[in-house]
Amino acid sequence: QVQLVESGGGLVQAGDSLRLSCAASGGTFNRLAVGWFRQAPGKERELVSSISWTSGTTYYRDSVKARFRISRDSVKNTVDLQMNSLKPEDTAVYYCASTSQGLQYVPSQYGNWGQGTQVTVSS
Numbered sequence: 001q002v003q004l005v006e007s008g009g010g011l012v013q014a015g016d017s018l019r020l021s022c023a024a025s026g027g028t029f030n031r032l033a034v035g036w037f038r039q040a041p042g043k044e045r046e047l048v049s050s051i052s053w054t055s056g057t058t059y060y061r062d063s064v065k066a067r068f069r070i071s072r073d074s075v076k077n078t079v080d081l082q083m084n085s086l087k088p089e090d091t092a093v094y095y096c097a098s099t100s101q102g103l104q105y106v107p108s109q110y111g112n113w114g115q116g117t118q119v120t121v122s123s
Contacts, residue, residue: 001112002027004096009117012086016121020081022096022114029053029072033103034079035110036070038092038119045095045107051079052103059103064090086121094119 008020022034035050049070050059058070069082079096094117097110104110 002029002098004098004112004114006094006096006114006117009094009119011120011122014087014121014123016086017082017084018086018119020083020094020096020117020119022079022081024077024098028077029079029098032098032100034072034096034098035104036079036081037095037097037107037110038090039095039116040092043092047105047107048094049081050103050105053079057103059105083119086119088121088123090119091121092119093117 003025005023005025033052036048037045038048039045048061048064049068051070051072053072067085071080095114097113099110101109
């Protein structure tokens with residue numbers, strides 16, 4: 001199974017930007033959909049954005065639609081999440097995950113997960 005490795009998290013101030021990257025180690029994202037999820041303390045894991053590797057079709061939750069951008073890079077074999085105008089409520093552990101079932105919206109539909117990367121936004 002392909003191992004997913006996230007990078008790019010950190011501590012930033014409100015209004016700053018971060019770029020998260022999800023790399024597929026030992027394989028590719030071919031014919032998969034990749035989602036970026038986040039989980040804040042005491043809250044459920046939620047889908048932030050997702051992309052179909054084949055078609056490039058994307059999804060964003062409403063709260064990030066105007067600020068985040070998901071993209072795929074076939075050369076680096078990564079799925080990146082550019083996060084702009086960060087807010088304290090974006091603070092969470094961010095996970096990337098993949099599914100062979102097309103664009104899905106719930107965590108249970110994703111079978112392969114990375115270890116997560118912490119994003120902390122201070123006010």
